[in-house]
Amino acid sequence: MNIEMVEKADHLSLLDIWEASVRATHDFLAEEDLQQLKPLILEQYFDAVHLKCAKNDNGEIFGFCGVHDGNIEMLFISPDARGKGIGSMLATHAIKELGATKVDVNEQNQQALGFYQHIGFSVTGRSPVDGQGKPYPLLHMALYSIEELSM
Numbered sequence: 001m002n003i004e005m006v007e008k009a010d011h012l013s014l015l016d017i018w019e020a021s022v023r024a025t026h027d028f029l030a031e032e033d034l035q036q037l038k039p040l041i042l043e044q045y046f047d048a049v050h051l052k053c054a055k056n057d058n059g060e061i062f063g064f065c066g067v068h069d070g071n072i073e074m075l076f077i078s079p080d081a082r083g084k085g086i087g088s089m090l091a092t093h094a095i096k097e098l099g100a101t102k103v104d105v106n107e108q109n110q111q112a113l114g115f116y117q118h119i120g121f122s123v124t125g126r127s128p129v130d131g132q133g134k135p136y137p138l139l140h141m142a143l144y145s146i147e148e149l150s151m
Helices: 006-026 030-046 086-098 110-118
Strands: 003-005 050-055 061-068 071-077 101-107 121-128 138-142
Touching: 003 086, 006 030, 006 050, 006 061, 006 071, 030 061, 030 071, 050 086, 061 086, 071 086, 086 110, 101 110, 110 121
Parallel strands: 071 101
Antiparallel strands: 003 050, 050 061, 061 071, 101 138, 121 138
């Protein structure tokens, strides 16, 4: 698996991975909210972050990560590729190469919370709503030093 820059031509593939991943891990998210997010992800959010993806030797994308101002804004893995180290590889790259030290996690997404805690992040705060003002509380997490990274 290789970590590569994302090309604009990859955005529709990333959106498919995003949707499949969200459906597999965000069972608390209303369908209406998911549908409202899709165009925002494609038309605004991908362009607002430094995007990297995990590709196999055949060029197939299995996951991606977006970082902005030291914050992991998005980390999504194809459901069939979960549990194979791709998320850890992308998170480690975001931390070591892109300077990421913060992440916000939906409070209801216990898998993501556990993942980030496992690699050394700690909860530093909580917001009662998400970035769109929806009632999906966010946990703010921080990694205080790269030495804490359990990779």
